[in-house]
Amino acid sequence: MPTAARTVTLADAPAFLRARGRLLGWIAVVALLVASLFGWELRQSFRDARLDSQRDAKNLALLLKEQLEGAFRETDLVLRDLAGRVSPAQLSQLDSLLPAQRSSLFNLFDGKRATLPQAEMVGLVSSDGLWAMADGKRTLADPILRDLFAQLSDNPGQEMVLSRPVRLRGNNELGFVMARRIASDNGKLAGLVYALVRLEYYSQLARRLDAAENSTFNLIDNDIVLVARYPEQPARIGLTLPLADRISEWVNGRSSGYTVFTSPTDGLLRGYHFERLEGFPFILLIGLPDQNYFGDWWRKASAYLAAFVMLILFAVAMAWRGWRENQLTLAVELGAARLQEQDAHILRALDAMSRPILLVRADSDMILAANHAAGELVGKPAAALVGQPLPSLYVRPEHHDKIVEQLVERQAVTDYELKFRAANGEPLWVGLSGSVIQYQNGRAYFLSLMDISERKAAHETLWRKATIDPLTGVANRGYFLERAEQEWHRARRYGHKLGMLMLDIDYFKQVNDTYGHDVGDQVLQGFVSVVKRKLRDSDLFGRLGGEEFGIVLMEYDRSTLTATAERLRAALAEQPLVLADGQILNITVSIGCTLASSHDLPLAVLMKQADQALYAAKHGGRNSVIYYDPASPAFQAG
Structure with missing residues (x-):
């Protein structure tokens, strides 16, 4: 039979105040939990965006470094070959060579220059440093060649030397001179062979990488002087970079590194990665604009903040309404209720997240919950994933032991790359991150997934272009x-x-x-x-x-x-x-x-x-x- 309505009296006031206090406390706990989940998601997505920026900048720098080192080594290999073919006697008589001898030297040098798309010219400097020969013509050595000759003469143990950027003859292009010693039989400097390398070749290599808009590719020397840049800024070539002291402190003693700062030239915040060229006094500095990686993050943060504020306002309004209407709700089995409420909020937060999320029981590896985005990722309804063992989604199930090992030892796993098998049978590259949480009176894994197939394919394409x-x-x-x-x-x-x-x-x-x-x-x-x-x-x-x-x-x-x-x-x-x-x-x-x-x-x-x-x-x-x-x-x- 129906239960008679209970009349609220003044004797209930202390119990009501205690219940209201507990209710407000739970509202705070739930708000803190949701804020923690939102904060964790935002922190993870911010970290992922930063890692993507760092990884892309590093990949571009390594690819460009590989191609530049190959071009420079190729040029040096040709100079080594020419240095072995030209005799000191020819260099000492450079101003009096017979036409046939000069023609033979021209054919030799012209043939080698044809194998170097990055070289404007290849030539010789005489044993006294006064005469030069290139393109079959003998001329007085210009000041740059004489300066390089003097450097090699003053440093007997130095085999190769490079100049600062110079303007090429007959056009507005820039380049630099790479010179190698030719030694006489007694080991003294008998002359030098040199190549004039076009800096336009650097721009061509950078242009092929097809980086995002507002990306910068800088080639600097050890004094932080700009040697080449893409997009081109000819007026800045040969000048010390802004923030040179900060950059010098950053790169000093390191072969590579990553940092973030605002460019003083255009005011854009970029993530910068540098790589030193092995065997050459140059540093590659690649900058990728943050706006290309963090636009979605700012929109997500704004949406989460708005949702959190609405949740707080709604909770406060409900508490106020309950107090005004004098509805007493006393907690029964407070501990159990707290856990159930926490689990429910975890599930609601899981469904609200845009990234694919899986909740997995630690002792059985069974999937307890999956959001809609996780179902879309593998091509199945989210409900169909519940109850499946997590390793059944892997192409290679042996990955699971390594993932669990990291979760047990460090309570978290970050950016573990592996292949999932989609519903259509095709493999799918996934980046997996997660942590250990408490759920349903036990340990569970809260796992976040990200489709990285396009990034893997892009890396493969860049590698093929470079090799x-x-x-x-x-x-x-x-x-x-x-x-x-x-x-x-x-x-x-x-x-x-x-x-x-x-x-x-x-x-x-x-x-x-x-x-x-x-x-x-x-x-x-x-x-x-x-x-x-x-x-x-x-x-x-x-x-x-x-x-x-x-x-x-x-x-x-x-x-x-x-x-x-x-x-x-x-x-x-x-x-x-x-x-x-x-x-x-x-x-x-x-x-x-x-x-x-x-x-x-x-x-x-x-x-x-x-x-x-x-x-x-x-x-x-x-x-x-x-x-x-x-x-x-x-x-x-x-």
Whole structure:
């Protein structure tokens, strides 16, 4: 039967005041809990945005550093080669060389300059430092070359020197001079060989990275003087950067780092990452604007603040209404009610969050709750995730032990990258962060997920752009030289032999001149296709420039090396190339090869030997294989 209504009397006032106090206390607890959850979410999203900015700046800096170091090392390698080919006697007689001698030097230097897209010119300075020769012309050395000559003369142990930025002749472009010592037989300075490197090449590399708007790419020296910048600001080149003292203190003694400050030139807040170039006195300073990463965070923070204020106002209004209407609500089993209220608020907060969230029981790894965003991430309704073991979502379940280990040891896990399996069976890259909380009288994992598939794909695309020749699909020059250096060190460490092949398509210039560069591109692609079919997966194949290619072969002896080279030559000579329009072209290749049986010689010398053998094959009639052996008649004839 219905229960009679209870009449509230003055005797109930103390109990009512105690109940009201408890109610207000719970309102404060709930508000604090919601504020903590909102604050945790905002802190995590702020940290994620900062990490994204830091990671993107670091990736861009590393990619640009790799390409710049490759270009500078490539230039230095050419200068080393030229320094070994020019005799001190020629330098001492630079002002009186015969036309034939001058023409020979011009052809040598012009051929090397053609392999350096970053170089404006390559030239010589005489043994007295007064005369210079470049582009086949002898002129008085300008002040910059004389200053570099004086630096090398005053520092006998210094092999290479670089100038400050200079303006190129005949245009408004900027560049700097890289000079290398040429020593006489007694070790004294006999002259120098130099290359004028265009800073426009730096802008080209930075432009290819396709960074966000208002990003800055700065190349500075160790004195914090601006050497190059993208977007270009020619008026600031050669000047000390603003905030130079702060930047100097930041980079001093470090090889890389990240910080955030407002640029004094345009007032934008940016995250800056720097990387030192190994072996060169330059520092890369990459700045990405914060506005590209924190716009969504500010909107989310405003929305959370508004929701929290509305929640507080609503709670206060409800408490006021309860007090005005004299409705007494006394707490029964206060501890149990508190836990139930906390769990309910956790679930409501979970549903309100825009990021994918999973609540997982610690002792069984079963999913207790999932919000709508988590269901959208894996392509299932959120309700279908509840009751599933968390490892069933992984492509590789063994990741779970590592995640749990971090949660147990540190009570949290941050940015753990792994692959989830979506409902359609496709793998999905996810960044997982979370912490340990109390839920339903036990321990639970509060896990936040983020789809990082696009970032992973973008990183893969940037890596391919930086390492693969876009026309032929093999390693580009910079990546080939880097990998070749690694294989040389590996062979040296384990005592293995290392073979080097240099290949050059015969009469390729005539193909371009006769049929056009589009046919030339098809010939290069067909050539690469034939060669790759004859190589092992472990062999390193790369395009060094134009129609010249290189191959590094591991664990070959001389007979196997020359047999492989001959097999490549025969395959190309015997298999005509069929072009897109049905034309058939017969091509041949000249190959120079050498073998490092002992690893006392550096890789540059090994490549030079293979290049000399290639030169002998070219001059011996082409369509041939020559092994580097200075005592052989074929090599001497070349």
